[in-house]
Amino acid sequence: EIVMTQSPATLSVSPGETATLSCRASQSVSSNLAWYQQKPGQGPRLFIYDTSTRASGIPARFNGTGSATEFTLTISSLQSEDFAVYHCQQYDSWPPTFGGGTKVEIQ
Amino acid sequence: EVQLVESGGGLAKPGGSLRLSCVGSGFTFRSAWMTWVRQAPGKGLEWVGRIKSKGDGGTADYAAPVKGRFTISRDDSKNTLYLQMDSLKTEDTAVYYCVRRRSGWFDYWGQGAQVTVSP
Numbered sequence: 001e002i003v004m005t006q007s008p009a010t011l012s013v014s015p016g017e018t019a020t021l022s023c024r025a026s027q028s029v030s031s032n033l034a035w036y037q038q039k040p041g042q043g044p045r046l047f048i049y050d051t052s053t054r055a056s057g058i059p060a061r062f063n064g065t066g067s068a069t070e071f072t073l074t075i076s077s078l079q080s081e082d083f084a085v086y087h088c089q090q091y092d093s094w095p096p097t098f099g100g101g102t103k104v105e106i107q
Numbered sequence: 108e109v110q111l112v113e114s115g116g117g118l119a120k121p122g123g124s125l126r127l128s129c130v131g132s133g134f135t136f137r138s139a140w141m142t143w144v145r146q147a148p149g150k151g152l153e154w155v156g157r158i159k160s161k162g163d164g165g166t167a168d169y170a171a172p173v174k175g176r177f178t179i180s181r182d183d184s185k186n187t188l189y190l191q192m193d194s195l196k197t198e199d200t201a202v203y204y205c206v207r208r209r210s211g212w213f214d215y216w217g218q219g220a221q222v223t224v225s226p
Contacts, residue, residue, distance in 0.1 A: 032211055034211075034212035034213070036152075036213075042218065043204050043206075043216035043217055043218050043219050044152065044204070044213075044216050045216065046212060046213060046214045046215075046216075049209075049210075049211075049212040049214075050212075055214065087151065087152055089152070089212065089213070091210075091212055092211075094168075095154050095168075095170055096154050096211070097154065098151050098152040098153070098154070099151060100150070100151040101151050
């Protein structure tokens with residue numbers, strides 16, 4: 001199965017700054033990659049699919065890029081509600097697999 | 108509004124059984140491919156298995172760690188998804204999420220049900 005690796009594990013950022021999260025696949029997943037946000041005590045929420053398409057209601061400050069094995073989620077002008085854990089997931093190959101997550105915390 | 112609500116979690120001993128239920132609302136449940144995803148304490152998300160809509164054959168597939176021990180089923184008349192977990196192991200301890208699958212990604216998630224397997 002495809003192994004997804006996210007880095008860093010924790011990212012400390014000040015409100016208003018930009019956060020850059022990385023997700024790497026052990027083999028090409030084409031553009032079949034999604035990002036989810038998870039807050040404590042809640043289920044994950046879909047943020048981005050097909051590498052760069054924002055889900056309904058997701059603000060434009062969230063931008064997904066990449067292809068093949070290297071992907072990035074950029075969060076511009078971080079707001080208080082953006083501090084959470086972000087997971088990437090590939091759906092190019094069965095079974096679908098997730099990265100270990102990146103926690104974005106307030107610096 | 109789409110809602111997925113899990114129930115049935117709890118404490119079980121190794122070798123025991125539990126059944127989780129998930130009621131869906133706000134969408135056409137019978138047409139949806141439904142999935143279970145789990146998250147062990149301090150770990151990432153892990154896909155457990157999926158069941159297709161009956162219109163697409165209604166078959167279920169499972170991740171290797173649970174194949175032969177877990178069974179996914181659905182009752183579309185009740186808008187309900189099930190996860191029967193048998194021969195439980197301590198490593199099955201996790202929060203289990205009921206999830207709607209959409210073209211590969213997962214667009215709606217429940218709040219999760221805690222399953223603890225301990226002697």
